[in-house]
Structure formats: C-alpha cells, structure tokens
Amino acid sequence: MLSFIARRLLYMVPTLVLISIVAFAIIQLPPGDFLTTFIARMSAQGEAIDQAQIDSLRERYGLDEPIYVQYFKWIGGIVTDLDFGQSFEWKRSVADLVWDRLPLTVLLAGATLTLTWILAFPIGIYSAVKQYSIGDYLATTIGYLGLAIPNFMIALILLYIGFRYFGQSVGGLFSPEYQDAAWNLGKVLDLLSHIWIPLIVLGTAGTAGLIRILRANLLDELRKPYVVAARARGVPERRLLVRYPLRVAMNPFISTIGWVLPALVGGEVIVAKVLSLPTTGPLMLSALTSQDMYLAGSIIMIISVLTVVGTLISDIALAWLDPRVRLRRH
Amino acid sequence: MPQPDVLLEVKGLKTHFFLDEGVVRAVDGVNLTLPRGKTVCVVGESGCGKSMTARSVLGLIEPPGKVVDGNIWWSPSVDRAPAAMTGNGAPIDLAALDRRSERLRQIRGKDIAMIFQEPMASLSPMYTVGDQLTETIRLHLPMNKREARDHGVSLLRRVGIPRPEQRMDAYPWQLSGGMCQRVMIAIALSCGPSLLIADEPTTALDVTTQARIIDLLAQLQADTGMSMMFITHDLGVVAEIADEVIVMYLGTVVEQGSVDQIFHNPKHPYTRALLASIPTMGRGARKRLPTIRGQVPPPLNRPPGCPYHPRCDLAVAGLCDTADPPTVEFSDGHRTRCVLHDPQTLREHEERMVRTAQEDT
C-alpha cells in the first residue's frame, strides 16, 4: 500500500509540472507582456506611472530575460512564498484574492460531490437490480435529461421560476445583510438556505452520469460467473449483492472524484456566473475578459492542482478498496 | 417415486429461455437418474443443454430463462437429511421450490455443491481465497471464525494445495487456473455434500492440469462416497471416471447406461456416431475420421420429432420427423430414446405405410 502511494505521488510530479507550464503559457499567451497592457491601462485612466515601480516589476518577473527564466522566477515565487503575482485589475495580490474565494469553491465542490453520491448510489443500485422496472425507466430518463441539459440552463430556469413566481432573486450564496458580515450562526444558516440551488444545479449532471455508470457496471457484474458460483454455494441474495458485485461496481464510484471533480469545477465557473456566487469562477472569468492574466492563470493552476490532489485521494481510496489495484503491478 | 438407491431423479424437465427472437428450449424434456455414491457423466455437444440441466437442479436459472415443467426429485438419505427439511429423507421436488427460497439456499453448497468451467472467473477477485472459503463454511455449519479457518486450511491441504496457510490469504488472481479449481473444489467439499455437480471443470485448463484435477475428483468421490454429476464433452474423461453415462442431444437425454453399456453396446445412432468419431491410435489410425454430417440445428429452429433425425443415417421417413421418439428401457437398466429399439412402433409404422401405399394404388 505504501509503495502504491509513493508510486502514485511520483506520477503526480510530471502532471503538476505540466499544469504549471500550461498556466504559465496562458499567462503569456495574450500579445505583449502584461506590463505594457498595465501601463496602457494606467495611462488611459490618467493615473501617474511611477517609473521606479515599473522597473521593479520588470525586475521581479524577469521580463527582459528569456522566457524560461521568467517561468522559473514565477514558479519559484509560488513555491517559496506562495507569491502568485499581482492582479492589476484589483490592485491586490492574487493570493489574497483567491484565498477570499477559494474556501467557498471547495465547500461547494465537496458538498456537490457528497450530494451526488448520496443520490446516485441507491438509485443506481435499484435501477440495476430492478432492471426494466418503472423505477428503472424513470431513473434512466432522468439520467439522460441530466446529461443533456447544460447546467447553466437549469440555473437559468430555476432563476426564472424564482424571479417570476416568488418575486425574489435566488442567486448568490448570502442574503445582502450577511454579505460582508463576519461568520456566525446566522450567516451559516443563511448560507444553508442559499446553497441548495447551486447544489442542485451542479449536482444534476454528475448524479445522472453516476447513475448510468453504476447501473451499467452493476449489470455487468451481476452476470459474472462468480455471482452464479456464489449463489450456488448458498450465499443469500442480499449478501450476494452487497458483498460481491457491488464491491466491484463501487470502483467507478470511488474513482468518480477523478472525473466528476474536473467537470464540477468547470461547471462551477459557468453556474457561479449565472447565479452570481462569490466563488473563484466569476473571478476567473472577469480576469480573462480584462486580460488580468496573473489572476486568471493562477486560478486555473490552483483549481487544476486541487483537482489533481482530489484524484490522488480517490486513487488511494480505490487501492484501499480493491486489492487488484493495490497488489498488481501495472 | 424414485427408487431407494436413486439420489436424484429428473423427470420431464423443461427449461426454456424467453428471448425477443423466440423461445429457446435449452432443456426440453430431460429424464435422468443419478444413483447414490456413483459418478455419472453427462456428455453431448456444446449447446445440448448439459449445463442448463445442472443449473436447473440448483435453481440457478436466471431470467429470461425459466424451468417451465418437470420434477427434480431429491432424496437425501435419512442420516444426511438437513434439519430444515421436513420428513426424514422423503424426496422433495427441487423444481417446485422458488429459486430465491431459503430452503433451496440451504441445500445449495451444503447438500449439493457445484464447480464451474472457469475457476478463475468463478471466484470473486475482491476477496481472498480464505474469505470465500470460510464464508461458505460459516453459512452452513455452526463454526466460529477460528474453527472455520482451520477447517478451510485442512480442506485446501486435502485438495493438494501446497502451503495452504499462506494460500488462504491469496487473491484468486494470484493463483493459477488449476489452483483456483482446487480452491473451488475445496469450497464445494467444505460442507460434505451428497452430490457434487462438476460443470466441465477442466475445459479451461491445460492438459496436464486437467488430468490432475480429474484424478483429484475421482479420488475425493471415492473417499467421501458422494455422488458426482460430471458434465463434459471429453469422452476420454468419461471412460476414465464414469460409472454411468448420460448422452444428451439438443435438450433431451438420448441414452443413459453404465459406462460399459455405452462404450461397448451403444444403442442410439447419435451415441454410435459420437464414439465412431474418436480418433484411435494404431490400426486404422490413417483412415479418415468419420464425422457426424450436418450441424446442430439453430436453437430457435428445432426439427420436429426426434431432434437428431436430420443428421441420422438410420432415420425412418414419416416417423422420426413427426413423432417424439419413445424411451425404451432394456432389462439391464440401459435406456435410450429411439424408435429403432421399439419394435412395436416400427411395426405399426410399417403397416401404416403399407396401408397408405395400397390405398394409393
């Protein structure tokens, strides 16, 4: 098990390096270096430009040096002091900005994942065990719809219903009075009363996908010879289902973190925009439109790294659960 | 009612599969008897219903399949009758039990055990050999974990697995196919069954392993005195281990008799053709091997009358292709399902033919 974790951690290194390169590339992609953009914007706003400050920034990011030196300066700053650079739009450090919003993003992703599991697990099992029953058809239909309806459409429709029939805005995560308040019980309750809409919106596609996968896997497993063999030894039906095929069909469930999480984080961007949630998504979008590239690139990198860590956790859980993954050399 | 020396009697068993394309009559009126303490081999081509007959006995037919007709009389001896059963050793009809019923569940694995074609796939990859072995033991016998494990180790030793203590903690996919089949046999023997059904247990194994497994099974059968129903299409194996032989064709039993009767005095044309197509060594080995002409008909399109008549060289026109053949029992207990051994039917048919010929002229 330890060697498995060690191996898995080792595999992560090139992935992380690649992610940082991609994020750096995204920062560098817009034409001209960001300082030129920055100076142009400052002068357009009629603000005084401090030559000394420009020079220090130029030095700090190594803008006159070759691109790989710039990369190492940038990644060096991140690794040593968590210095992600400056947001020129907000005139604050990227780390501060992201730190403000990241916890809610993680909370939302975690809560959605949990909800997805809680819903998909029993429905998927029911659907497979009672194949072709009315409940199965219903679950399959919902599954198809959940996959076909873009989640921002669900968000828009919920917003529309809320606005039209209840005359209130259902967006955001907090009521206005708690927006800037410090954390207290009231704020937590207020959060709970708002969070279910983004949860539903974000969770639909994942739940639908999981139901389909669990159903298909379980149906496959139920037909495997070892199920018949176990039945032939007198293993009771319920135990047969839980102990044998379900254990194997559980695998994709555990590894969902691997594919649901990236999709979730992506979906979060668009849903957060529609529902105006105070998460990293809208921050990244506005950074991308205003070409505030250090902010945008850093957010892309941070959520990518978090996703990779999530995948790692799911892989370890999988190995713990499935001896084949743990003991077999690939 | 079955005779006292008969452990299992199958009467008119029909197991059909209801598919979109139509009904596949996988088992179509099987009659057979399994004597106590003997090894009975069931032979026949692929698709003739051997496995499905065996599975019907244990109620392992899953939808769209269903046992639609017939009886499976199970008569455990008085001293072996499970507690859950009423009546001491009175025969019970397994076909009448619900396949999900508790009663049938208690019989499975305890009184009737089964081993399968693919040992590797028949063990769950998620649990160790020991887990699956002790699970079966504790399901049927009043033992605690410790006792069950000890019993399991002794079983593994008995089926010839080296270092059984370590093997208990191995996963099936860490063992070879032959080892897995030994594990399956150990599990099957764990509760001392009175019948072991072996469904082509060596088909998926290599030849040397096959021989060892067959020797092991023969040895265990002799030691325990259980009955064994051995399904195979390898006539060599049959000659080696069988006391009795059942020959099946297209979901019916065409012949049942002792191994001597079948090999030296086959009655049914199909059995004869099967035996003729065994390659021989020495004299005549250079001759072309006779084969059975034609092919097994598709399962959805069975021929009427005797299922074998389209391929039979001795088929009687107007008789074999219309009426189901009668089962003929000889005085020595040898049975076959063929009109050629039923002089009365043949005579009646001839008379009828003559009559129609006369009417025509």
Add this chain to the structure above:
Amino acid sequence: MQASIPPPVRDVPESAADTAGPGGAAATTYTAKQSTLVWRAFKKHRLAMAGVAVTIAFYVVALFAEFLAPYSASRFDAESTFAPPQLPQIVDISDDGWDWGLHVNGYTSSMDQETYAQTYEIDESTKIPLRFFAKGESYEFWGLFETNIHLIGPADPDQPMYLLGTDGNGRDLLSRIIHATRVSMSIGLVGVTMTFVLGVVLGGISGYVGGKTDLVIQRLVEFFMSIPTLPLWLGLAAALPDQWGPLRRYFAITVILAIIGWTSLARETRGKFMSLREEEFVTSAHLDGNSQPRVIFRHILPSFTSHLIASLSLSIPAMILAETALSFLGMGLQAPVVSWGVLLQDAQDIRTVATAAWLLLPGLAVVAAVLALNFVGDGLRDAADPYKR
C-alpha cells in the same frame, strides 16, 4: 483421446458456453457481415431510431437554413424589440363566421411610463396572413443561385411574423435558432473529426508500441483528464486575438475543444490495441508476412471500428455542449456568428429572461440535439457489441 465435439463457434456468456441460451449456435448456420449485425441490433433500439430521426432533422435544418428560416440571422426590426412569440392559427373566428387561412396576430405597442421602454403585446384584433414559399429577403443558396423564397413568411413582407418572438434588437429568434443550428451542429462534426485523428493515432501508438512511448502518452492523457476542462478552454479561448475573423475563430475554437476531447478516445483505442495485440489472429497475420501497417489497418482496426464509431457519436454531443458553454460565457464564438450558445448569451441576465422568457428557447434546441445524439451513440454502442445485452 480427445473429444469429437466441436468447440462453441459463437460465444455465449463465458460461464455458460453450452447454454444454448441467447444466440446459441445461430452463427454456425447464418453468416452476416459485422455491419449488418450492428444495424440489425441497432434497429431494435427504439430510442436510438428516434434519435436518428431527430438528428437527421437537425442536420437537414443546418443544410437548408437559409430556406427554412424566414429571415436572415442579422435582420433586425427596431419596431419590434422583445416581441413575444406568435401562435400560428388556421381559422379566425373573431368576427362572426369562420375565416379559414393560415395567419398570426399582429402586435400592439405601449410605452412604459417609467422606463420609456416599448413593450409589445399580441393584438388579437389584427391579422397577418402567412404563406408557404413566401417571397422575402434574397439569399444565395449554397453559393449556387440567388433566390428569395423562404419556406414560410408573411404574405406581405413588411408585416411582422415572429413565431418564436424577437430579441432585444428586434431580431427574429426562430431565424436565428435555425441559422445557429448550422454552426452548432457542424462544430460537433468538425471537432469530432479532429478528436478522432488525435485519439486514434495517439491511442493506437500507445497501445501498439507500448513501453516508454505508452508511458509518456498515458501520462499526457492523465494530465488532460485530470485538469478541469472548462477553465483550460476558457484560458485558451481568451488568448485568441480579437482581430481574427469569424471563420478563423470558429476553427480555433474547434481545435481548442479537440485538444482536450481526444483523451477518452485515446484510452479506449489503447485498451483495444493492447488486448488485440495479443490475439492469435494478429500473431498469425504477422507470421503470414503482413507488413506492420497492414496488420494495423487491415486486421486490428476493423475489428473495433464499430466501437470507435459509437464512442465518436457520443463525443459529438459533448462537443456541442462545450461550445455552447464557451459561447454562453462570451469566450467562444462571437457575434455576428450565431450559435446556440451565442444566442443564449442574451439570456444571461435574469431581468431580461423574466420579461422575455422565449430567449431561453435556444436551450431547448441544445437539449433536443444532445439527447438525440446521445440516444444514437448509446444505441450504436450497444449494437456494436453483439454479445453484450
């Protein structure tokens, strides 16, 4: 001495090779091409057949967009902004007696006293007759000839006919959805072609060559699979120069979608190659002196083309959804190009949607197209594997 009985020709679930169950020995007497078998299995899948019909309908709309749409995508009518949808009627019973003829009702406008915005409502009293093959704006049909015939239109071209309403600029939503169909449906096809090339080539190399090459490609696949796709798409799309023309941007977006979409196909191809490489028929093809490319293209690839087609057809809807999401956020295609996502951008603001709910209709097109394509893909996948039921 060995048995005389032939091995099972066709594989029923392995544990029950002689079940005579599903399929049984049918293949010993009938032979049919793989494609015939797939098609036969596919036809039984009712949802999939319905999916095929809807998909074909969408592509027909995409092909004949100019003819089917009453107006061009950019025509605007400042006199009818946010005009609600009209219901086509066949009979008019407003003034006593039955007056037959296809028509819609006209609009009345009123000014909001506070905001000075014009609002339009259906006016039951006016009647605008409609006509099939009506004359309207002229357009060039496939660059072949010029015509001004549209499938349906108002008898008098100056009268308003907005069957699905108009947007804030007074542009006909129905026409825009029809024109957007071309872009949205084709981006799936073009993107999938690129995905296909990338996925099959890289996956094939990975599975066939194995070793270090496999390791590198697999790490690459894992990398692409583990990062959140949408942010990466957004990052790449944001870097596209603003001055690029619509066509160039369209292709750039497709490439961006394909860069990330090829991974699952590559994985599948790799797995198939890995297992088929070990099969006897491949070994014997080698021993028969076939060249490497011939073994790959004549022997290995054809044995799983149906799987490839199935997974390809499942990635088309994913592409459509991705494009919709990108454009919805304003990072994908830009006006004047219209795609369903671009149209939905108008529905971003909840206040607008509250007054003009019909702006959500392009979403319905997305859902219908994606559902239909998913059904087709699922049907194909099931049919491609005749042993799996």
